[in-house]
Amino acid sequence: MKKILILSGILILCMSLWLMLSPSTTQALPEYASQTGEPCSSCHISPSGGGSRGPRGQAWVASDKPGEVPDLIASLELLGVELSVDPAYFTETDTDVQEAEALDLPPAHSQKLYRWLSEYDGN
Amino acid sequence: MLRPGTDPAEQAVASSEEQVITTTCALCPSGCGLDVRVVDGKAVKVEGSALHPLNQGVCCLKGQTSLEMLYSPERIEHPRIQMGERGSGDWKEIPWDEALGIVADKLTELRKTGKSHTVALMHGDLRGQMRQMVQRFMHAYGSPNMISRESLGEGTTRLAMWLSQGINGLPVYDITNANYVMTFGGNLLESSRNLIGYLGATAFMRRGRPQRGKLVAVHPRLSVTGVKADEWIPIRPGTYGALALGMANVMINSGLYDESFVRDFTFGFDDFEDADGKTHQGFKALVLESYTLERVSNITGIPTDVIARLAGEFATNRPAIAVLPTEAGELSSGNALYTALAVHALNALVGSIDAKGGVIVQRFPDLADWSAYSLDSSARAGESKERIDGAGTQFPLAISAYQNVPERILAGKPYPLEMLMLLNANPLYDMPNNGRCLKALMKVPYIVSFASTLDESAAYADLILPASTFLEIWGDDYLEGTGYPGISLRRPVVEPVHDTRDPGDLLLELAHRIGDPLAKALPWESYKDLITDRLSTLDWEKLETNGNWSEMVYFNATPGSQAWKDVLGRDRLNAPKDGRFDFFSRELFALLGSDAAESCLPHFEIPSALADSTADALDYPFLLITQPLITQSQQWQGIIPTLQECYGLQGYVKWDSWVEVGQKAAEALELQNGDRVWIESKQGRAQAVVRVRAGLWPNAVFLPPGQGHHTFVRWGRSTEENLVVGENPNKLIEFSSEPLTGLAVSGPTRVRISRV
Numbered sequence A: 001m002k003k004i005l006i007l008s009g010i011l012i013l014c015m016s017l018w019l020m021l022s023p024s025t026t027q028a029l030p031e032y033a034s035q036t037g038e039p040c041s042s043c044h045i046s047p048s049g050g051g052s053r054g055p056r057g058q059a060w061v062a063s064d065k066p067g068e069v070p071d072l073i074a075s076l077e078l079l080g081v082e083l084s085v086d087p088a089y090f091t092e093t094d095t096d097v098q099e100a101e102a103l104d105l106p107p108a109h110s111q112k113l114y115r116w117l118s119e120y121d122g123n
Numbered sequence B: 001m002l003r004p005g006t007d008p009a010e011q012a013v014a015s016s017e018e019q020v021i022t023t024t025c026a027l028c029p030s031g032c033g034l035d036v037r038v039v040d041g042k043a044v045k046v047e048g049s050a051l052h053p054l055n056q057g058v059c060c061l062k063g064q065t066s067l068e069m070l071y072s073p074e075r076i077e078h079p080r081i082q083m084g085e086r087g088s089g090d091w092k093e094i095p096w097d098e099a100l101g102i103v104a105d106k107l108t109e110l111r112k113t114g115k116s117h118t119v120a121l122m123h124g125d126l127r128g129q130m131r132q133m134v135q136r137f138m139h140a141y142g143s144p145n146m147i148s149r150e151s152l153g154e155g156t157t158r159l160a161m162w163l164s165q166g167i168n169g170l171p172v173y174d175i176t177n178a179n180y181v182m183t184f185g186g187n188l189l190e191s192s193r194n195l196i197g198y199l200g201a202t203a204f205m206r207r208g209r210p211q212r213g214k215l216v217a218v219h220p221r222l223s224v225t226g227v228k229a230d231e232w233i234p235i236r237p238g239t240y241g242a243l244a245l246g247m248a249n250v251m252i253n254s255g256l257y258d259e260s261f262v263r264d265f266t267f268g269f270d271d272f273e274d275a276d277g278k279t280h281q282g283f284k285a286l287v288l289e290s291y292t293l294e295r296v297s298n299i300t301g302i303p304t305d306v307i308a309r310l311a312g313e314f315a316t317n318r319p320a321i322a323v324l325p326t327e328a329g330e331l332s333s334g335n336a337l338y339t340a341l342a343v344h345a346l347n348a349l350v351g352s353i354d355a356k357g358g359v360i361v362q363r364f365p366d367l368a369d370w371s372a373y374s375l376d377s378s379a380r381a382g383e384s385k386e387r388i389d390g391a392g393t394q395f396p397l398a399i400s401a402y403q404n405v406p407e408r409i410l411a412g413k414p415y416p417l418e419m420l421m422l423l424n425a426n427p428l429y430d431m432p433n434n435g436r437c438l439k440a441l442m443k444v445p446y447i448v449s450f451a452s453t454l455d456e457s458a459a460y461a462d463l464i465l466p467a468s469t470f471l472e473i474w475g476d477d478y479l480e481g482t483g484y485p486g487i488s489l490r491r492p493v494v495e496p497v498h499d500t501r502d503p504g505d506l507l508l509e510l511a512h513r514i515g516d517p518l519a520k521a522l523p524w525e526s527y528k529d530l531i532t533d534r535l536s537t538l539d540w541e542k543l544e545t546n547g548n549w550s551e552m553v554y555f556n557a558t559p560g561s562q563a564w565k566d567v568l569g570r571d572r573l574n575a576p577k578d579g580r581f582d583f584f585s586r587e588l589f590a591l592l593g594s595d596a597a598e599s600c601l602p603h604f605e606i607p608s609a610l611a612d613s614t615a616d617a618l619d620y621p622f623l624l625i626t627q628p629l630i631t632q633s634q635q636w637q638g639i640i641p642t643l644q645e646c647y648g649l650q651g652y653v654k655w656d657s658w659v660e661v662g663q664k665a666a667e668a669l670e671l672q673n674g675d676r677v678w679i680e681s682k683q684g685r686a687q688a689v690v691r692v693r694a695g696l697w698p699n700a701v702f703l704p705p706g707q708g709h710h711t712f713v714r715w716g717r718s719t720e721e722n723l724v725v726g727e728n729p730n731k732l733i734e735f736s737s738e739p740l741t742g743l744a745v746s747g748p749t750r751v752r753i754s755r756v
Helices: A002-020 A030-036 A055-061 A072-078 A112-116 B008-015 B066-069 B096-112 B130-141 B155-165 B195-207 B224-228 B240-251 B259-265 B283-290 B295-299 B305-315 B334-350 B377-383 B400-411 B432-441 B504-514 B527-537 B540-546 B588-592 B594-601 B641-646 B663-669
Strands: B017-025 B033-039 B042-048 B080-082 B091-092 B119-123 B147-148 B172-173 B180-184 B214-218 B231-233 B319-321 B359-363 B419-423 B446-449 B475-479 B484-491 B549-550 B620-624 B660-661 B678-679 B685-693 B700-702 B749-755
Touching: A055 A072, A112 B155, B017 B475, B033 B155, B042 B066, B066 B678, B096 B377, B096 B504, B119 B130, B119 B334, B119 B400, B130 B147, B130 B377, B130 B504, B147 B400, B155 B588, B180 B240, B180 B305, B180 B334, B195 B214, B214 B224, B214 B305, B240 B283, B240 B295, B240 B305, B240 B334, B259 B334, B259 B749, B295 B305, B305 B319, B319 B334, B334 B594, B400 B432, B400 B700, B475 B527, B484 B540, B504 B527, B540 B549, B660 B663, B663 B749
Parallel strands: B119 B147, B119 B419, B180 B214, B180 B319, B214 B231, B419 B446, B620 B700, B660 B685
Antiparallel strands: B017 B033, B033 B042, B080 B091, B172 B359, B475 B484, B484 B549, B620 B749, B660 B700, B678 B685, B678 B749
């Protein structure tokens, strides 16, 4: 019985040491947040941290955890992701706002509405 | 690409070892990733998949019970044909070849005689590619009658998104980055689409970052969402729209709305002239004139100072989100569309459209094109006929009018239905309508059900082609709820436990048996082939390894950017795609014409049950409300013992229904916890145990949904068959349809309570 207790104690000690010393690749650590000045959600998919990393987290680790987390576009470049669209597509705006056309009744559409609305991606 | 012989289920059996196979849940619309532990070909444990963007390792109570569904003794084990009268239970098991032959022969015969349009398919959830596959089946066969159950629930929100924002899809809420979230109905943190994602996001919003966001739940009942929220606002049932318009009144009156966004990126805020020089009232004038605080307070029962405070908080704690429910019955008070338009207008007032922390638009991956096919003259003639549910004719704006099908069948309009197929649909449970739904089904000469357990409607079918469960089949889910495009793979974790088949495979085989143009439209040998073909544009390695593929990045579109038109106006049919949010719906204007311009603005219509003049108010003083719960299984799913054990966690009731009654009402009726009472409406009556609750609108009563199934309740009960577990609240409700949209009208229903 004594032997079992001693063995169990050693086992628990070893496991604790292993847990303390081995770096976990997906653990959200508050010191990383302080180091980079960003919340855990910058790097992890889960907003509270831990678990899988998003693109910025992956790029940050891939570039040896520098003081700053690369921004999203830089991260995607670092990871070799080929964007199908230019990010400017989402951000650059026309200086002139498009005026609304005067309301008018359009010619009757031949498309059946239920069919138009059934053309729908989604579950 | 997936190769033959790499079926995870086959491997698991062959190796006789422990395996963990990743697949996608189908027990609610979320579609979370599951890791299923399989030992010697038997699934023994389910956990959340850590690599899935939606649930990130979490598995809800319902997901945990999926093995009970897989190994349920209630499952139908072989194809079966009704030998006696409909509903007699005189079944005979038959081989698949014979069963499919019967269906194929009937479908072929109807097509040959020019009656393809008299075949209808009513369906519930169809995931991933299945929706479009079924659509192709019905279209190429020559029937317009693919009728979705969404008119009971999420159809309202989708229609409102389309009519105002021009997006034919459900909104996604970026709660993680929001500062103020206000839910109008529904049960966001217990039963919403993307439940696990929203739970995590809400927790982070309130506790995971320096600035704490606020969650406000508006509902007549204090639900799990209400309990977890920072504030619960009890409201008179059926009046969410008035509250939203009252809040808009305060925001506009106080100048708290986003003036530049409203000016540059919306339409119909101010009064305006149309092309003929006719002046139309805008949203601002309507709201300021008709939705004063006092009036809104009288309608909703919420004090004026509370409405004003909520409006102020919402407008000044941006980004703010007004959340619409998608669950069945939550907006179905006869003013569903305008309620949803009013609530979504709040998002535009604070500039939350596709903003970080606002309402974002779900994007979808580019998949391989569907193969081209053309209709023959028979299919063309059939599919152009009027729909059996009245979508497009009786209801000009309807996507579907599921609840209207029985009435149309009974009326024989627009033509007698010859054959009905039921796929994930159980209309007899959904809307019994005092026996009228059963009467309607009995009038249809032939009914085929794809049920996996003997649900109420399947019991009255002529033929059952039993479906395999989601743990036995190939499939996919669009990854919805993150905004960015993604696919979650569904694959068999075990060989089919019984002699059942994937409905996708069954439809493909029927298509081949019937021949062209169906066979051309659906050329795949199996549903797995269809999936691998369609998803061949994606990173298969990642899809197979992780069980999902996604872009993981959502770019918000800045107003005025090129991307802006992808999130505002993209799917408009008749209205201009000018990047403007419609307070005044130009799609509605195009449809209704200039004489009905006032119907193009969000407004509030008092539900008939709330009208003071209703004589029923004296006889039936209570308003029956329902609210979805996490323990509620799908209407086709059968009895799940663990869910029954947990059903009434809030009321400590198991394997039964309970009725929640407000404290004052209970005192007046001298009712106490545990008393059994009748809840009676004009439609029928139900018996339940009383639970007195403080968290309930004074004259509201609540019955839990999902109980009261008649035909598959043996499991977990040591009593005879047909003993019902609890009561189906739908039997108290008279289901009708909104005249314009075909959306269901199902409450609040007036009821009275009496001691048993």
